[in-house]
Amino acid sequence: MHTPTLTWQDDALVIVDQTRLPTEKVLVRLTSADDVFRAIRSMQVRGAPAIGIAAAFGVYLGVRDVATADRQVFLAAVDVVANRLVSARPTAVNLAWALERQRRTLSRHPQASVPELKQLLLAEAQSMIQEDNAVCLAIGRHGAELLRPGMGILTHCNAGGLGTARYGTALAPIYVAKARGIDVHVYADETRPVLQGARLTAWELKEAGVPVTLICDNMAAVVMQRGWVQAVIVGTDRVARNGDVANKIGTYGLAVLAKAHSIPFYVAAPRSSIDLAIASGAEIPIEERDPREVTEGMGRKIAPDGVHVFNPAFDVTPAELVTAFITEVGLVKPPFEQELARIMDLPGPDPKATPPL
Numbered sequence: 553m554h555t556p557t558l559t560w561q562d563d564a565l566v567i568v569d570q571t572r573l574p575t576e577k578v579l580v581r582l583t584s585a586d587d588v589f590r591a592i593r594s595m596q597v598r599g600a601p602a603i604g605i606a607a608a609f610g611v612y613l614g615v616r617d618v619a620t621a622d623r624q625v626f627l628a629a630v631d632v633v634a635n636r637l638v639s640a641r642p643t644a645v646n647l648a649w650a651l652e653r654q655r656r657t658l659s660r661h662p663q664a665s666v667p668e669l670k671q672l673l674l675a676e677a678q679s680m681i682q683e684d685n686a687v688c689l690a691i692g693r694h695g696a697e698l699l700r701p702g703m704g705i706l707t708h709c710n711a712g713g714l715g716t717a718r719y720g721t722a723l724a725p726i727y728v729a730k731a732r733g734i735d736v737h738v739y740a741d742e743t744r745p746v747l748q749g750a751r752l753t754a755w756e757l758k759e760a761g762v763p764v765t766l767i768c769d770n771m772a773a774v775v776m777q778r779g780w781v782q783a784v785i786v787g788t789d790r791v792a793r794n795g796d797v798a799n800k801i802g803t804y805g806l807a808v809l810a811k812a813h814s815i816p817f818y819v820a821a822p823r824s825s826i827d828l829a830i831a832s833g834a835e836i837p838i839e840e841r842d843p844r845e846v847t848e849g850m851g852r853k854i855a856p857d858g859v860h861v862f863n864p865a866f867d868v869t870p871a872e873l874v875t876a877f878i879t880e881v882g883l884v885k886p887p888f889e890q891e892l893a894r895i896m897d898l899p900g901p902d903p904k905a906t907p908p909l
């Protein structure tokens with residue numbers, strides 16, 4: 553249960569290849585920044601926190617062989633690698649957050665030699681894994697307070713262990729509740745077109761022994777209408793200052809449905825996904841992906857040649873549809889603009905004081 557999504561082993565970043573699940577669990581060794589860039593872009597590693605951590609390792613991998621003793625030359629090399637990695641996927645702010653953290657790590661050590669700077673980059677990336685585990689488990693503890701035995705929880709895409717280092721964001725409350733003996737039933741949207749719900753969420757919940765029912769995206773309304781769902785919990789790629797939420801395409805529709813059925817709509821959001829620099833969701837760049845994800849689903853051509861396709865990977869849910877954010881420092885309720893700003897400087901969970909689940 554809860555296999556790490558990414559680990560540092562024998563001088564390489566080892567990831568679970570998420571394009572191969574659920575039929576095969578294959579580990580892939582990434583040994584260069586280019587490997588990391590391609591793994592993020594192709595979604596071998598995916599989910600906002602996981603791609604941030606992968607990119608942090610990518611910076612180290614990209615500069616570990618730079619042969620210079622000159623700090624300025626080294627910092628320029630770091631910039632080149634980081635600027636390329638940040639372009640791998642545009643919507644999740646965790647990517648920029650993790651790279652900025654790497655830059656800050658270096659600037660905190662103005663006297664360090666180049667070999668020391670390289671080790672600092674590696675150590676910072678490794679600490680992000682420990683921190684992510686603590687953050688996700690804290691989200692899990694706060695979110696578990698919302699859960700009661702027998703509840704039905706609807707989720708979308710994969711904001712589980714596979715989208716983070718290990719424990720997930722939207723699924724963490726479910727794992728923590730299970731560890732406390734509170735069993736809930738999860739409805740997992742399949743999440744067209746890339747099917748993260750079917751391939752990943754259904755797989756990881758089954759592995760963890762959590763009861764799960766897989767539904768097509770267009771079945772969410774009927775499970776709500778039948779009274780099977782008492783809460784929706786989703787993850788996020790970026791939360792704007794006003795509380796607008798970018799998450800996997802289809803999330804907005806779910807939020808509208810939840811409101812129509814008076815079902816609370818929660819967004820599990822580590823603070824690394826909160827972007828106070830942008831005022832609203834209108835400023836969040838939305839990735840558009842290859843039309844073939846839509847026209848060649850299910851391993852075969854399912855649309856006529858040349859048809860026009862619209863394939864945004866994410867949408868923006870307006871803040872007024874969000875009941876609360878579940879963060880590592882507690883639930884955040886409206887007014888979001890004020891409350892999101894308030895929580896950003898609170899002390900986070902201590903990784904050293906967080907036992908594994």
Ligand code: MRU
Binds near residue numbers: 712715786789799
């Ligand atoms: O395109 P993906 O699969 O990377 O999209 C992932 C999501 O939308 C998740 O909900 C989000 O990144 C949070 S993962 C903990």
